[in-house]
Amino acid sequence: MGDDAIIRVRGLKNCFGEQIVHDNLDLDVRRGEILGVVGGSGTGKSVLMRSIIGLQTPAEGSVEVFGENMIGRDEHEAQRVRQRWGVLFQNGALFSTLTVAENVEVPIRQYYPNIDQTLLDEIAAYKVAMSGLSAEAGPKYPSELSGGMRKRAGLARALALDPQLLFLDEPTAGLDPIGAAAFDDLIHALKGTMRLTVFLITHDLDTLHAICDRVAVLADRQVIAVGTIPELLALDHPWIQEYFNGPRGRAAADTVARAQAQAEEGKPGMTH
Amino acid sequence: MNAPADFSLDGGTLRFTGAMTLSSIHDLPARLEAIDEQPAKIDLSGVDRIDTVGAWLIHRIVREGDVPVEGADEDAAELLAKVAAADQPLKIRPDPQPGFVRVLQETGDATYAAARSLIGLLGFFGATVIGFWGVIRHPRRFRGNAVAHQFEVVGVKALAIIGLMSFLIGIVIAQQGAVQLRQFGAEVFAINLIGRITLRELGVLMTAIMVAGRSGSAFAAQLGSMKLAEEVDAMRTIGVSPMEALVVPRVLASVLMMPLLGFYAAIIAMLGGGIFCWIDLDIPPITFVQRVREVVPITDLWVGLIKAPVFGLLIGISGCFQGMQVEGNAEEVGLRTTASVVQAIFLVIVLDAVFAVFFSSIGWI
Numbered sequence: 001m002g003d004d005a006i007i008r009v010r011g012l013k014n015c016f017g018e019q020i021v022h023d024n025l026d027l028d029v030r031r032g033e034i035l036g037v038v039g040g041s042g043t044g045k046s047v048l049m050r051s052i053i054g055l056q057t058p059a060e061g062s063v064e065v066f067g068e069n070m071i072g073r074d075e076h077e078a079q080r081v082r083q084r085w086g087v088l089f090q091n092g093a094l095f096s097t098l099t100v101a102e103n104v105e106v107p108i109r110q111y112y113p114n115i116d117q118t119l120l121d122e123i124a125a126y127k128v129a130m131s132g133l134s135a136e137a138g139p140k141y142p143s144e145l146s147g148g149m150r151k152r153a154g155l156a157r158a159l160a161l162d163p164q165l166l167f168l169d170e171p172t173a174g175l176d177p178i179g180a181a182a183f184d185d186l187i188h189a190l191k192g193t194m195r196l197t198v199f200l201i202t203h204d205l206d207t208l209h210a211i212c213d214r215v216a217v218l219a220d221r222q223v224i225a226v227g228t229i230p231e232l233l234a235l236d237h238p239w240i241q242e243y244f245n246g247p248r249g250r251a252a253a254d255t256v257a258r259a260q261a262q263a264e265e266g267k268p269g270m271t272h
Numbered sequence: 273m274n275a276p277a278d279f280s281l282d283g284g285t286l287r288f289t290g291a292m293t294l295s296s297i298h299d300l301p302a303r304l305e306a307i308d309e310q311p312a313k314i315d316l317s318g319v320d321r322i323d324t325v326g327a328w329l330i331h332r333i334v335r336e337g338d339v340p341v342e343g344a345d346e347d348a349a350e351l352l353a354k355v356a357a358a359d360q361p362l363k364i365r366p367d368p369q370p371g372f373v374r375v376l377q378e379t380g381d382a383t384y385a386a387a388r389s390l391i392g393l394l395g396f397f398g399a400t401v402i403g404f405w406g407v408i409r410h411p412r413r414f415r416g417n418a419v420a421h422q423f424e425v426v427g428v429k430a431l432a433i434i435g436l437m438s439f440l441i442g443i444v445i446a447q448q449g450a451v452q453l454r455q456f457g458a459e460v461f462a463i464n465l466i467g468r469i470t471l472r473e474l475g476v477l478m479t480a481i482m483v484a485g486r487s488g489s490a491f492a493a494q495l496g497s498m499k500l501a502e503e504v505d506a507m508r509t510i511g512v513s514p515m516e517a518l519v520v521p522r523v524l525a526s527v528l529m530m531p532l533l534g535f536y537a538a539i540i541a542m543l544g545g546g547i548f549c550w551i552d553l554d555i556p557p558i559t560f561v562q563r564v565r566e567v568v569p570i571t572d573l574w575v576g577l578i579k580a581p582v583f584g585l586l587i588g589i590s591g592c593f594q595g596m597q598v599e600g601n602a603e604e605v606g607l608r609t610t611a612s613v614v615q616a617i618f619l620v621i622v623l624d625a626v627f628a629v630f631f632s633s634i635g636w637i
Contacts, residue, residue, distance in 0.1 A: 083295075096602065097603060116301055121364050122328065129359070129360045129362070130324070162323035195347070
């Protein structure tokens with residue numbers, strides 16, 4: 001692996017009072033992959049993400065992002081690393097007093113105050129379009145948007161600085177299946193064009209099958225397994241078996257298999 | 273690690289070099305703007321890295337004169353295609369209006385909002401009365417625990433701050449009164465001043481302002497955040513009336529607590545005034561009490577006690593009303609909380625003036 005790991009978490013321990021959420025947790029996220037993070041409710045998926053992005057100071061352990069230690073870092077230096085990543089929070093976390101386009105401009109304004117206003121507006125415009133929002137959404141306030149639009153606007157803001165690393169906290173939760181599939185496609189396409197590495201927390205089995213290169217399973221305060229879905233299926237852990245082989249897991253796997261079969265029929269000669 | 277973005281223009285070929293990324297473009301956009309010559313083609317072979325912002329800058333030139341791009345590697349070509357596909361005119365914020373029209377519109381909106389708020393308050397008062405009536409008809413729906421809790425929050429927990437405030441106000445009235453009256457050698461009339469003004473006016477009025485700031489705002493914020501979290505809707509769905517479960521206990525608490533707090537405030541203010549008289553004017557407490565009994569008519573107490581529950585009703589209703597009006601986002605909770613305090617204090621003062629005229633005209637002077 002070596003330099004390949006963009007995020008490296010070692011011996012992470014997080015606790016809230018008496019309750020220990022993580023204990024001696026290790027995790028690597030490789031350059032250019034979409035890593036799905038799954039786990040039952042309360043296993044600390046969001047806490048793990050917050051520890052990596054510096055919103056939660058862990059009790060023990062080290063977190064390295066882009067090869068730089070992130071814990072106990074001077075705020076000024078941490079900002080330099082911070083502008084290389086984007087975060088999409090679960091409910092979008094858009095600034096409610098700003099319009100969608102202004103929300104996208106906030107990170108750019110923060111780090112590049114000298115940028116010319118016309119260019120800034122143009123950048124906001126194409127970012128909004130790239131996130132799959134129509135032009136009418138630009139001057140709207142977050143309270144006027146639907147849940148799916150809010151997530152797309154949040155994604156546009158997360159992508160504002162052309163980050164290399166993207167954190168997504170349950171991006172498809174609360175979306176209808178069509179909207180969720182479109183969002184998956186969008187992330188996959190953006191990952192391709194913008195050379196993104198994606199850390200993706202999800203409960204959505206379809207998302208896991210459709211876009212994740214590897215999946216990390218959180219249970220018993222640790223990452224108990226990391227690998228592709230077939231690799232995970234080969235493991236004999238009751239939670240993993242139930243998760244992927246439960247009725248929902250099977251349905252999602254079937255859908256993907258069918259889609260692949262159709263793709264092969266349509267284009268003979270393609271192996272994937 | 274990357275060379276900053278740069279360009280050169282020779283023989284109609286615009287050649288970009290370095291990293292065309294947001295972090296390394298610096299003043300490149302401005303310098304690009306400054307060229308007046310239309311390039312015949314663009315060469316990207318010298319570019320090390322490119323991101324969407326770099327691609328956008330190139331797309332701007334391409335868009336203007338349909339300039340061909342050469343030497344773009346696979347990434348750059350894909351990015352160029354992506355930004356071109358995402359090129360759309362977009363408004364950043366809603367269109368601003370001309371100043372004069374905006375002033376007119378805002379005045380109109382404010383007037384309309386004020387009128388609607390008053391009408392809404394009247395409607396809400398009606399709904400509260402119906403809520404009370406429902407509780408009276410079905411006493412089993414009366415929420416004893418919630419009411420007791422509100423008594424504690426509105427009444428008991430306010431004792432310390434209202435006591436401190438009243439004590440200091442009593443001292444201030446005594447001191448200011450004594451300074452003025454001393455000029456006529458009539459310091460002793462400071463006692464009339466303290467006794468009458470605290471029981472009749474200030475005790476209740478200051479308490480009303482404090483309760484509006486402490487509890488009226490809390491009502492608005494609590495109900496507002498419950499409204500945002502759809503708790504109120506959930507109650508309705510289950511069949512619990514929010515008026516009975518949320519509004520009645522709060523309004524009842526403020527109506528019943530206000531007279532008690534107002535009376536308590538008046539007594540503490542007199543205590544403060546009395547202590548000042550004892551220390552500064554050498555009037556012993558026993559004389560102070562005797563004098564108060566002589567000069568303060570019992571009607572002053574009635575005036576205070578009649579006004580207090582009415583003020584409590586106003587505070588409770590405007591707090592709950594504003595809370596129930598919250599819609600949309602968290603910012604609204606703050607606005608409505610402010611509105612509830614302003615509305616409550618305004619109405620309390622207006623009604624206080626009405627009461628003053630009324631009590632004078634029935635001879636309770």
